[in-house]
Amino acid sequence: MQQNERVPGSGESPQPGYIRLRAAMAAAKYHGIELDIRDFAAEAGEESPSPASLARWLNEQGAVAKGMRVRWRYLVRLTNTPPIVLMFRDGSAALMVGANADRGVVWLRDPLTDEGAAPVAVDELRLSQVWTGDVLLVKRRRDQSEADAPFDLGWFVKIVLRERRALRDILIASVVLSVLTIFPALLVMQVIDRVVNYRSMATLVSIIGIVVILSFYEILLTYARRELMLVVSTRIDTRLSLHAFNRLLALPLEFYERQQTGRVLGRYMAIYKVRDFLTGKLMTVFLDMFTLLVILPLLFYMSATLAWMTVACAGLIGLIAVVFIGPIRRIYGRLVDAEMERGSVLYETVAGIRTVKTLALEPSRREMWDETTADVVRWKLAAGRMANWPQTLVMPLDMFMSRGIILVGAYLALQSSGGIAAGGLMAFMMLGGRVTAPLVGLARLLEDLNEVSTALGEAGMVLNQPTETKALTNGMRPRVKGALSFTDVNFTYPGAAVKALNNVNFEIPAGTMLGLVGRSGSGKSTVTRLLQGVSRTYTGYLRLDGIEMREINLTHLRRSFGVVLQDNFLFRGTVRDNITAGRPGLTIDDVVRAARLAGAEEFIERMPAGYDTWIEEGSTNISGGQRQRLAIARAVISDPKLMILDEATSALDPESEALVNANLQRIGKGRTMVIVSHRLSSLVDCDLICVMDQGSVVDLAPHAVLLERCEIYRMLWMQQNRHQYGGESSRASMLAEGE
Incomplete structure (x- = not known):
């Protein structure tokens, strides 16, 4: 929603939605949580942010927020409370900073004024004319939340127990059904012992009436319990899916770089096995236990x-x-390990199908699939054989419970004294089946615990990894200008023996166009990783506008940057959707302006549907150069003060590269640019070029100065411009190869 994202200028009346956002920000600031209005993404069709949208935004930023509707008599009693956001009918809001029940007034403050501004006393009559009755309550998250809690069985239990009210109703229905299950068996006993033996038609009619009434209530209660169980299962499934996906998004990029994607997905999907167990077999057995508690005493009464x-x-x-x-x-x-390995082969084959087809790798991929499938089959056969043993050993006991007990009961019924009557025996068998099912289910539930505990461990290997949640929600949110400073920065990748960055020191003012050059492995891309906050385990000091990077909120930092990589990913959707991926509320004018800056406007206009042209999965219907220019447009649309281009023009043809390079001066106007490129010709117009080698800064100067005093830069330049230097470039190439 565009009007909510931009601060009104002088002489311009603020939009109601903007006032509402400022009110939520002021309430969060009271608790020490600094928010950036640009981080808010409005729901589709909302003219002004709803309490639910604001609560979602604040919860994502590390607060605890809840929208609710209250009445005046409750509102006026909220004395000595933090600021409460009151929603007004025109779409704006105010901050309630105090209340007095005796005087019947609340004190409101305009969210656009300073904190020291005097509040205004408002009574019920005046407030009811503008207030919707909705409020937004905000507090700081102090305890360990669901988003940060360890992903284990205890967490699942907490999720289930949040549905206490529905579980209570299910419990009541189960107890009543358990009692009702006694009556059919008792009625059968009466039919055999009284109706059949004494040929009593009146008793039969009475029993039929009772059966009809009890059956009606049993059907009604069974339907209600199933409906409640369905609602509880759906809620748990929704909460589980949201939490697990949010945890997946909060994992750092370094984790994904070290793990196979197929294994990550396989372990993530294991959570649904746990879900099925908790909401399926476990809940069913748990409810059946109430039947056991009701019926078992009656069985002992009938025949111990x-x-x-x-x-x-x-x-x-x-x-x-x-x-x-x-x-x-x-x-x-x-x-499970074998199945995940096979899943990884499947994912890699599908994801890299273009490479498989172009290099005719079908035989090798087929062989790998056959090997992994053989492992899966071997262990599945072993698991089936092992599971077959307990099932075989249980069968005699199962048969005795269903067939042997009735024979023993018949023997007891034939005894002259202390035996059980024929009707009682039939009733016992009916009720015994109800008792046997939960007991056997409880025993077999232990077998399912194997699968569940394994699935829980596999899911925990992904979801219990350290996340970026704290860095994404906490930290400073300064206004970015773009000045960068590296002071004794050292960084080593996990498991590596050699430093990727070794005592890096340089400083550039805001608005500088900086080029990063050097041989492969010199540390150029590592510098950009640290700037983006991908890795924060460096030593030394990396400052943005004088503020240490690790003290800045990670979400704010990344949204303040525009990043274009060598291989950019476009989502399945329209051209416009991809350009506005980070700012869905921007207008078509913003999209066109960004496309023009990136040199993408000319080919977009030639597309069948222009900016509404659909981009297929994998960007198969556009060229690599077009994909790259769309990525540049996506980066510049939010008008970042610092842009990182990591080999951004490497996939472009000479014409497209010349077009983008010509636009770099316009793109870089008023912002800091960090450009990593192997093509030195694209960095000639940079204000400064940083030459790196083996993780260290060799020199920092403009192009002309580096040609004179930096040997590494001069050799790289001569290699790429052989047509100008002839034999001298060949000698430089040999020197470079020797190094």
Whole structure:
């Protein structure tokens, strides 16, 4: 929403949506949370930010916010509270900074004024004319939130327990259903012992009426319980999906660079096995346990001998399951590893299908797939055979519970004294089946714990990695101008023995166009990684406008930068959507201006639908040069004060490169530019060029000065301009190769 993103100029009345955003920012600032208005992304179709949108924004930035509707009698009692945002009907808002229930007034402050401005007392009548009844409550997050808590079984339990009210209703329905399950068995006992034996039609009619009524209530309660379970499962699934995906986004780029994408996805999807267990089998067995608690005492009352037999068989089944837990867990872990390895091969093949086809790599990929499939099949067979043993050992006990007990009961029924009647035996078998199911389910639940614990461990290997959450939500949010300073900066990649940056020292003022050159592995791209906050484990001091980079909010830092990489990714969508990916509220005029700066306007206008042309997955319907220029347009549309171009023109043809280079002067006007390029001709017009070698800064000067005094730069220049230097460039090439 464009009017909410731009601060009104002098003489321009502020938009209501802008006032509402400023009110939310002021409430957050009271708790020490600095927000950037440019970080807010409005919901589609909202003329002014809703309380839900503001709460979502504040929660993403490290606060705890909640939108709710309150009445005046409750609002006026909120004394000695932090500032509360009151939503007005015109789309604006005010800050409530105090209340007095005795006088019947609240004190409001204009969010556009300073904190020291005097508030205005407003009574119920005046406030009701402008207030919607909605408020936004904000506080600072102090405890460990769901977003930061370890991803384990305890976290899942907390998620489930948040649905206490629905779980309570399910529990009540389960207890009532458990009681209702007793009556059909008792009615069968009466039918056999009284109706059949005594041929009593009146008793039969009465029993039929009772059966119809009880059946109706049982059907109604069963439907209600299923509906409640469906709602709870859906809520848990939604909360789990949102949390897991947010945790995935919060993982640092370094983690993804060290891990296979297929393995990351395989481990991430393991969370849904845990979800299915908690909301499926576990909940079903848990609810069935109430049936057990209700029916088991009745079984002992009817026949203690048969009841003990039932319990003993179920206990033996549980013991068998416990014995096989360890072996099954080990084999299943090997199976999961094999399946993830096969998933990685599948992902790499699909993602790199263009390379597979162009290099005719089908046979080698097929061979790799066959090998991984063989591993999966081998371990799946081993897991199936291991699981077959407990199932086979349980079968005699299962058969005895379903067939043997009725024979023992018949024997007892034939005894002259202390036996069980025929009707009682039938009732016992009906109720015994209800008892056996939860007992056997509880025992077999232990087998499922193998799979769940393995899946939980696999998911935790991804989701329990250190995240950037704190850096993304905390830290300073200064206005970026673009001055950079490196002081004794050292950096080593994890697992590497040699420093990627070694005592890097240089300083450039804001508005400088800086070129970074050097041989491969000299540390050029590492400098840009540190500037983007991808890696923050460096030593020394890296300052932006005099502020240490690690003290700046990471989201604010990255949104203040424009970054164009050598291989840029475009999302499936329109040209316009891709250019405005970071600022979805900007207008078509902003899109056209950014495309013109990037030299992309001419080819976009030739497309069938212009800026609404659809870009397919993988950008297969546009050229590499076009993709690169769209990425440059995406970077400049937010008007960043600092831009990083890391080999941004390497994929362009000479004509497109010349066009982009011609626009660099216009793109760089009023902003700092850091340009990494192997083509020195594209850096000639830079204010300063930093020459790097083996992680250190060799020289820093304009092009002409470097040609005179820097040997490395001069050799690189002569190599790329052989047509001008002839044999001298050949000698330089040999020297470079010798080094």
